[in-house]
Amino acid sequence: MDIFQYHQINAPQRLLMGPGPINADPRVLRAMATQLIGQYDPYMTDYMNEVMALYRDLFKTKNYWTILINGTSRAGIESILISTIHPGDKVLVLVFGRFGHLLCEIARRCKAEVYTIVVPWGEIVIPDKVEDAIKKIKPKLLLTVHGDTSTTMLQPLQEIGDVCEQYNVLFYTDATASIGGNILETDKWKLDAVSAGMQKCLGGPSGTSPITLSSKIEKVIRKRSCVESGIRTQEHKDGCNEIIYSNYFDLSMIMDYWGPQRLNHHTEATTALYGSRECARIILQDGLNKNISRHKKHGRAMLAGIQAMGLEIFGNINYKMNNILGVVIPLSINGNQVRKIMLEDFSIEIGTSFGALDGKIWRIGTMGYNARKDCVMQTLCALDSVLNYLGYRTVQGASLQAAWDYYEKHNND
Template sequence: MPDFVLPAQINPPSRLLMGPGPINADPRVLRAMASQLIGQYDPAMTGYMNETMALYRQVFETHNRWTLLIDGTSRAGIEAILVSTIRPGDRVLVPVFGRFGHLLGEIARRCRAEVHTIEVPWGEVFTPDRIEEAIKRVKPRLLLTVHGDTSTTLLQPLAELGEICRRHSVLFYTDATASLGGNTLKTDDWGIDAVSAGLQKCLGGPSGSAPITLSPQMEAAIRARKCVEAGIRTQDHQDGDDEMIYSNYFDLGMIMDYWGPERLNHHTEATSMLFAARECARIMLEEGMDNRIARHALHGKAMLAGIQGMGLETFGDLRHKMNNVLGVVIPPGINGEAVRQQLLDDFHIEIGTSFGPLQGKIWRIGTMGYNARKDCVLQTLAALEAVLNRHGLRTVQGEAMQSAWKVYDSVRSVTAPAKG
């Protein structure tokens, strides 16, 4: 056996995470995660689970009973909903305006759905008419959408889609991983049947827990499925519906029975992540959802003004920009990765690159969650301008900061998250 050297205790370097996520977690969330473990059926634990459900109903702006956590990253929430709802052969429609629309289609294909996509160029979003026309043509059982796609930094309007889906008897799902908590999302008012999210962006926590919410219509669709475990039928099902859910871990029918009053054993809840998710929601509601979204809008606007003041070009249709992420076109002659590396090495600031058709063409700069703060915006602008100057790009010295300050001066008070 080769010699083994015991590694040192984990001691991550200090970073200011100003990319598309993850971001720096709120210190209060980290403290909650450090709490001692308790048993999964301890009354205190089941009480925390019930409180978490109630908190996220307010976050998602819904009355849905089934508002809970999936243990895993935000993709676990996406997969749990799709694998538990899609039957083999179901037609699904996916409007693709970035990387994560392609992801929804890929997961749906794994569920053996008949996947239909419509696409717009990266940097644009869909009009409701375009989506309704596709629904009429495809006649899908489900519409799978992304609310905010960090690959393009754009926000797809959803407010009119629920009514369209109701008229055409279509179940309506959206992935709100990158948008929830920093952009308006009204689950009930907009008629959305299922939403999934993650903690690591606007919610201000670590990756590893996926809040979801399910409408009564989506619950009925899930419970109509049959689950087979060890050859035994474990859920009621409708006559003629013989398709089983092929994932045990992501079977939402079983997970609902675990979170519900039955407390039927399914898995051991990820206790520390539940504490984190509960604290994320508690902090959001303490701030107020409208105030939190306004804070993200303010700091996103200041970052945009600073980037434009620096003379840099932005990416995509700004009318549909997410509050919390900005696409910045890498100037000609500038090595985008070298700039990112120097920001990290010399200032300990991380901004994002991109992928797909935008690889090497844009940076993605985030202002979200605990990092949607004036000091974070100004530090990032100052550092980026200094590094760009170092790499030969001439800017009007200090104009980026002045432009951002003008945005802040235009409001009476600059909101900021509590420092914990």
């Protein structure tokens, strides 16, 4: 092997304006360049405790068990489901996009009896349907995505939380795409478990999944795990009735690692923890509500510009996420060709979608570090130019003017 054929990594400069990942905040990247320390160094355990405190504020919760799972957003999802679901448990899943189907798949791998409420992509599930299904099915858990980037829809959760509490159903949501850029109230909405990811509104790189767990679901998790090991305490062995099928995602063991006992489970991903801590610190220093408003402001400016091009918006706009927009691709245009030219000639990335929407919509994100005016204006300018180049005529300059008008009107928002 000729080792000299492998050059130092030097990735091209891209403006990532798709559904995620996005460009990480430079402050996060600097934090991640910090030297490693031992996993039980007092500085390291202090940083872990700080991460728990910071993410409680981001999740809007008092849950003690607010921790990081080393792995992408899917690792957070799997850790919660595999540690909570017993084979044969009834699970109800709300499906309004690609990632609802993912929750179904993972639940089935946990050998759950899976029931679904499926609505057309571009819509959300109304609470009355949820209550009717819960009364009929009597599930142990209800699973949903908060914001599904495949459809750009944001599922309202508060009334569903009230229903779950009334019927004693554990309530989990995947907030990977929504947290930090949309209102999320873990305690107020009676959520028992929430998982998230770094690569969208939080402004960091993929690879770490923050989660939060209520005391109610903690009790279920503690009974779900039974590991015959000398380092486990008798307290945790008592009452255990089944071994879960994953060591790495066993939340009972991970909680012991993050908790006061610091029982060894894995070596914490130090660099990822530094980055996750910095993501939360930046947002909370600026103000969580202000960060959400920033996402709303730049998302609405992008919306105004897209509409001024005469392009159709996908889905029920009343339930659109602040941080991502679905744009219907005109029939006369090859959507992938547009994306290719934007990437090659402007170094801007936008996304397409999955399944029935593949090739039918673009997904344009304004999130995290890229929820900025210059990013919005650059993307609108590039898309407008490419569309006209390919024969789709717009009133050139109208999209930028619409965005400028929006910014001027909402300058103090």
